Amino acid sequence: MAAIVTDNLVKRYAEVTAVAGVSLEIKEGEVFGLLGPNGAGKTTTISMLSTLVKPTSGTALVAGRDINKDPLAVRRNIGIVFQEPSVDDLLTARENLYLHSMLYGMPRREIPGRIEEMLRLVNLSERGDSLVRTYSGGMRRRLEIARGLIHGPRILFLDEPTLGLDPASRKAVWEHIRGLKDLHNTTIILTTHYMEEADSLADRIGIINKGRVIELGTPEELKKKVGHDLVFLRGAIDEAAVRALPFVNTAERDADCWKIGIVDSGINLQELLNAAGRIEEVEVRRVTLDDVFLKFAGQQISDDEDEKADGFFERVAAQKAVRR
Numbered sequence: 001m002a003a004i005v006t007d008n009l010v011k012r013y014a015e016v017t018a019v020a021g022v023s024l025e026i027k028e029g030e031v032f033g034l035l036g037p038n039g040a041g042k043t044t045t046i047s048m049l050s051t052l053v054k055p056t057s058g059t060a061l062v063a064g065r066d067i068n069k070d071p072l073a074v075r076r077n078i079g080i081v082f083q084e085p086s087v088d089d090l091l092t093a094r095e096n097l098y099l100h101s102m103l104y105g106m107p108r109r110e111i112p113g114r115i116e117e118m119l120r121l122v123n124l125s126e127r128g129d130s131l132v133r134t135y136s137g138g139m140r141r142r143l144e145i146a147r148g149l150i151h152g153p154r155i156l157f158l159d160e161p162t163l164g165l166d167p168a169s170r171k172a173v174w175e176h177i178r179g180l181k182d183l184h185n186t187t188i189i190l191t192t193h194y195m196e197e198a199d200s201l202a203d204r205i206g207i208i209n210k211g212r213v214i215e216l217g218t219p220e221e222l223k224k225k226v227g228h229d230l231v232f233l234r235g236a237i238d239e240a241a242v243r244a245l246p247f248v249n250t251a252e253r254d255a256d257c258w259k260i261g262i263v264d265s266g267i268n269l270q271e272l273l274n275a276a277g278r279i280e281e282v283e284v285r286r287v288t289l290d291d292v293f294l295k296f297a298g299q300q301i302s303d304d305e306d307e308k309a310d311g312f313f314e315r316v317a318a319q320k321a322v323r324r
Ligand SMILES: Nc1ncnc2c1ncn2[C@@H]1O[C@H](COP(=O)(O)OP(=O)(O)OP(=O)(O)O)[C@@H](O)[C@H]1O
Pocket: 013, 014, 016, 017, 018, 036, 037, 038, 039, 040, 041, 042, 043, 044, 045, 083
């Protein structure tokens, strides 16, 4: 059974259409990454699916329940970690978790044990009795995550869950997300601006831009759509021979440095090097989700700056400056 099926979800505000018709199917036990630039409609989509915001039109089934007709049943099956802080500042972490557990109707006997388990998970056991208002940003974030998880929801919405976390805390959250999927078959919908996070966690990714899902697939499928890996060469290169190779998509130069986009460097790199002539330096970069994002959603942010985005030519210029 699908955990979530959305049917042409739309949310319009007076000034903007935040979500412009999203139809998605998310399988039970799937980790689904929702990526997109600021203002793309990610939070609004999650807010509709978690019944916090009413769609202008369209609907969705979440855990088999209709978000418009049966929002209470939907809520019983979901957990949410909000992008905006929502824990109570004037309570301690333990009190926040206790309140939340009661609201979700968890069996009383289980609550204290679960609270301690969650505090351990997010590394807040020792500060569990401090008022949240005395917490750092990262500590609040971690408490937020503990709260979203404590009632063991079947479907979990995580809106930028690791924003502002230090690398160790981020890794701990990743491990927990993997554990939820593997041990409990929890369905997870995750938004993030960290491409590495999406790549390592998500089974499938939807890229959303201006309220529409513009690309959908596994991380590997999406990377294939970029079409090439990048090879950086320095030296006196035989341009005509390079351009004539059937697997070369793009070739750009800046003085004696070349940036060449080739299909499948694993197979074709050697042939490229053979054809290129006298090479002094080689660097190969496989396509990453960052490249995917820039290709499909990046125009809005960077005005087609993706060729500059990895800073290759800037690095070259800097090296030259140092040599002089
Ligand atoms: N309550 C609201 N009233 C009016 N406009 C809103 C409201 N909530 C969101 N919007 C608008 O809807 C659009 C989508 O916002 P949303 O928060 O869903 O984006 P997002 O993809 O989550 O962005 P970010 O990556 O910055 O979190 C934006 O243009 C935003 O200004």
